[in-house]
């Protein structure tokens with residue numbers, strides 16, 4: 001067994017102290033303009049007594065905003081008297097990416113959600129992942145990692161969990177998804193599960209849920225309201241906050257196979273034929289990609305490989321070969 005060196009991250013908060021603390025995860029970052037400089041990742045810890053711990057994270061990808069908006073808001077407003085246990089809030093986990101407004105870190109181009117479990121002696125992004133893996137996840141009973149589509153994707157607003165080998169754990173994860181009460185709830189399949197916070201948390205036996213709430217590199221009043229309500233609901237579900245869960249109608253969706261994903265075989269101009277939430281039948285055209293070098297060329301047709309609804313779409317007006325054009329999810333019950 002390899003013995004890993006200690007994490008270079010120094011928290012300025014005491015995870016075992018009662019009350020409300022606003023501080024930082026200070027990660028040394030020696031560089032040209034600051035020899036002994038640091039990346040200062042904001043963190044809040046709200047604790048009262050010995051109840052369960054929720055770890056709430058946003059900004060894992062730096063251009064996704066519902067999580068950061070809901071979590072900065074929660075950190076400012078959640079009082080210790082409301083808490084039985086502990087709430088650890090990191091609204092902008094990949095802080096360098098978040099302040100740059102980019103998916104990946106401008107320091108090392110690290111995609112945090114492909115860097116887990118991380119390395120204490122790796123890149124800045126890998127060091128953040130390693131701290132989460134070895135120091136934050138072990139404290140948590142329940143983990144909510146907020147995502148949205150970022151600048152290049154847009155999703156139906158959904159909370160999600162994954163199929164797991166441990167059916168008891170899977171059931172706990174989907175119960176958290178149901179409590180979040182987003183307009184859509186997803187049994188989610190990953191294109192690329194290696195290196196994700198999700199996979200790491202799940203492998204540690206945690207109750208883990210995530211979201212995809214709209215996207216396009218912004219947030220809306222509606223998507224932010226879903227996030228704020230959802231996170232409060234999850235804290236009530238976990239027994240950390242008192243009060244009734246604010247339920248609303250949710251449509252369960254499933255991603256049963258890799259046929260859900262449609263990738264572009266062409267560079268070109270996107271014509272959406274179906275919008276998010278539209279029902280589609282197998283074989284129907286979801287989007288067209290028009291070649292733009294010359295008039296008179298036939299567009300590339302993206303056809304649904306199964307019956308369902310459009311759950312995600314490429315957001316910008318232009319697309320490149322290999323980009324994900326659409327995700328079709330099947331309608332559950």
Ligand code: CA
Pocket residue numbers: 061064147148149150
């Ligand atoms: Ca994301």
